[in-house]
Amino acid sequence: MHTLDWLVVAGYLLFVVYDGLKRTKASHEVEGYFLANRSLPWWAIGLSVMATQLSAITLVGTTGQGYANGMRFVQFYFGLPIAMVILSVTLVPFFYRARVFTAYEYLEKRFDLKTRTLASVLFLMSRGLSCGVIVAAPSVILSIILGWNLPLTIIAIGLPTTLYTMVGGVQAVTWTDVKQMGVIVGGLLAVVTALIIGLPHGVGLIQALHVAGAAGRLQAVDFRFDMHQTYSFWSGMLGGLFLMLSYFGCDQSQVQRYLTAKSVDEGRHSLLMSAFVKIPLQALVLLTGVLVFVFYLFNEPPMLFNRVPAEKVEHSARAGEYRALEAEFTRAFEARRAAAATLAAAPDDAGRAAAKDAFTATNGEIRNVRSRAAELVREVAGDESYKDMNGDTPVPDVNYVFPTFITTKLPIGLVGLMIAAIFAAAMSSIAAELNSLATATVIDIYRRLIRPSQSDAHYLLVSKLSTGFWGLVACIVAMFAAGLGSLIEVVNRFGSFFYGSLLGVFVLALALRRANGTGAFVGLLAGIGAVAVFALHPATRGISFLWQNPLGVIVVVVVGSVVSALTGGREGRAPETRSAPQL
Amino acid sequence: MPPERPESADPNLRKYILVFVFEAISITALWALGRLFS
Numbered sequence: 001m002h003t004l005d006w007l008v009v010a011g012y013l014l015f016v017v018y019d020g021l022k023r024t025k026a027s028h029e030v031e032g033y034f035l036a037n038r039s040l041p042w043w044a045i046g047l048s049v050m051a052t053q054l055s056a057i058t059l060v061g062t063t064g065q066g067y068a069n070g071m072r073f074v075q076f077y078f079g080l081p082i083a084m085v086i087l088s089v090t091l092v093p094f095f096y097r098a099r100v101f102t103a104y105e106y107l108e109k110r111f112d113l114k115t116r117t118l119a120s121v122l123f124l125m126s127r128g129l130s131c132g133v134i135v136a137a138p139s140v141i142l143s144i145i146l147g148w149n150l151p152l153t154i155i156a157i158g159l160p161t162t163l164y165t166m167v168g169g170v171q172a173v174t175w176t177d178v179k180q181m182g183v184i185v186g187g188l189l190a191v192v193t194a195l196i197i198g199l200p201h202g203v204g205l206i207q208a209l210h211v212a213g214a215a216g217r218l219q220a221v222d223f224r225f226d227m228h229q230t231y232s233f234w235s236g237m238l239g240g241l242f243l244m245l246s247y248f249g250c251d252q253s254q255v256q257r258y259l260t261a262k263s264v265d266e267g268r269h270s271l272l273m274s275a276f277v278k279i280p281l282q283a284l285v286l287l288t289g290v291l292v293f294v295f296y297l298f299n300e301p302p303m304l305f306n307r308v309p310a311e312k313v314e315h316s317a318r319a320g321e322y323r324a325l326e327a328e329f330t331r332a333f334e335a336r337r338a339a340a341a342t343l344a345a346a347p348d349d350a351g352r353a354a355a356k357d358a359f360t361a362t363n364g365e366i367r368n369v370r371s372r373a374a375e376l377v378r379e380v381a382g383d384e385s386y387k388d389m390n391g392d393t394p395v396p397d398v399n400y401v402f403p404t405f406i407t408t409k410l411p412i413g414l415v416g417l418m419i420a421a422i423f424a425a426a427m428s429s430i431a432a433e434l435n436s437l438a439t440a441t442v443i444d445i446y447r448r449l450i451r452p453s454q455s456d457a458h459y460l461l462v463s464k465l466s467t468g469f470w471g472l473v474a475c476i477v478a479m480f481a482a483g484l485g486s487l488i489e490v491v492n493r494f495g496s497f498f499y500g501s502l503l504g505v506f507v508l509a510l511a512l513r514r515a516n517g518t519g520a521f522v523g524l525l526a527g528i529g530a531v532a533v534f535a536l537h538p539a540t541r542g543i544s545f546l547w548q549n550p551l552g553v554i555v556v557v558v559v560g561s562v563v564s565a566l567t568g569g570r571e572g573r574a575p576e577t578r579s580a581p582q583l
Numbered sequence: 584m585p586p587e588r589p590e591s592a593d594p595n596l597r598k599y600i601l602v603f604v605f606e607a608i609s610i611t612a613l614w615a616l617g618r619l620f621s
Contacts, residue, residue, distance in 0.1 A: 071613065071617070078610065081605070082606070088595065210620050213620025213621045216621075218617050218621070220614065221613050233610075265594070265595070269595075269598075272602060275606075279609045
């Protein structure tokens with residue numbers, strides 16, 4: 001990296017830490033530290049909500065998806081606007097008026113302590129581990145692409161984030177998120193501009209889109225109903241709806257954002273901002289990946305984007321086979337470049353139709369060579385993840401496409417800005433996770449179960465220490481997760497097991513007056529168990545993970561209702577729950 | 584005098600409708616992009 005790029009990254013890191021640290025105003029008591037005394041404007045919360053959801057792995061993974069497989073990943077977000085409206089009508093006013101710190105606090109008011117504690121502990125376990133993954137995933141990629149030391153990369157991301165979150169609380173998280181969203185969106189727009197300007201002579205944006213379309217990269221919406229299809233209109237609309245309801249309605253890292261709003265309406269507006277912006281934003285991220293694909297049609301890409309396994313093969317006894325494949329790849333690339341140029345130059349639909357077959361054939365040859373290279377890596381390096389392809393790219397390579405493009409093809413200055421954007425995406429997600437983990441730890445566990453009657457100053461100190469503790473856990477988990485690729489998948493799967501079930505408990509709480517604590521507790525465990533079996537059983541393993549969420553909701557509601565009925569319904573519950581508002 | 588709005592009414596109904604309209608436009612635009620460039 002050029003000195004100017006280093007300066008941009010260092011400047012970003014220094015600014016974000018300074019900006020976070022100065023946000024100690026109104027953070028001198030627990031409510032200020034965790035909820036900003038419910039004083040934040042909707043637009044800042046809205047940007048913070050989006051920044052939290054857009055992690056570094058989402059940024060590089062989604063652009064990689066755009067490169068390898070086109071725009072269809074955008075369907076994952078189709079349920080989001082509907083979820084935001086449902087939450088604005090139901091849970092947002094409910095949580096806000098209940099004056100709770102955590103979503104799980106309400107479960108004790110409605111059900112009992114064991115249900116609250118189980119939900120909170122599930123959140124802490126899942127988010128504590130996933131926070132480590134959020135640190136690990138971009139650290140691994142950046143350390144490989146930039147040749148940085150891995151533990152130092154983990155510390156470069158984890159330490160400043162922990163520092164400003166620990167000192168400034170939710171104020172620091174939110175206001176740094178606002179700037180970080182600016183860096184991410186600004187960086188993406190700059191890259192899109194650079195990609196359009198960098199198109200070869202005679203190829204304009206429209207021609208580039210025709211070529212991308214011929215490669216199937218612009219097929220964004222698939223109306224076929226196939227439960228094995230990971231991303232389709234229906235899996236996004238239905239499965240995605242439940243996932244988004246669960247994520248934004250029951251995950252403390254999101255609930256806490258809108259609890260900081262000045263009023264119920266400001267909380268609603270913060271979610272509606274995502275409802276309007278999320279799909280266009282994701283389309284922009286994916287389109288960036290599609291334009292990177294077009295760029296690499298005219299400029300030779302690496303056969304494999306991740307250099308580490310490629311180098312293992314190059315230094316093995318089968319290096320000759322690999323070199324032969326590289327030569328074959330170069331020939332296939334030249335053929336595809338010529339076909340793409342012919343397609344781009346075609347004056348009308350008839351000309352494009354005639355050129356499309358040749359282009360599709362050469363594009364298929366690129367896929368063929370890459371899949372044989374991946375097979376070689378799998379055999380030599382023993383990396384089983386290389387057996388699957390995503391479009392024309394081996395699955396593990398997808399996350400390396402965008403960082404490789406950034407560091408090798410962008411102009412000086414813009415490289416630094418985009419590396420800063422990846423840092424920003426990682427830090428904004430980690431900060432929100434740390435803040436919410438500390439909130440659940442202090443409010444649901446420490447203050448409720450361990451030390452119930454201490455001073456506010458005591459809880460504030462414990463909150464800061466708790467934030468630091470979770471930052472340390474995230475970095476330690478990241479060190480281990482980085483070396484074990486499969487662990488990342490295990491953690492992600494573990495998190496997905498309980499999302500729908502947690503939503504089911506809240507549905508049970510709000511929609512079924514007769515449901516009781518025992519029903520909710522047993523229902524939650526049954527829901528998690530059912531989703532785990534569904535996800536791991538050979539007969540259902542291939543079904544898109546998005547369908548796990550509606551399943552979790554249904555099992556919790558059915559089992560919770562039956563167990564509640566068998567155990568005497570809601571009679572005998574604590575008196576204060578009767579005053580809880582009903583929807 | 585216009586009737587008073589009940590306290591529990593959500594004043595954002597128009598915004599919610601706008602969200603659905605905007606989503607329908609976004610999905611249609613994405614679908615059209617695929618049809619136009621295929």
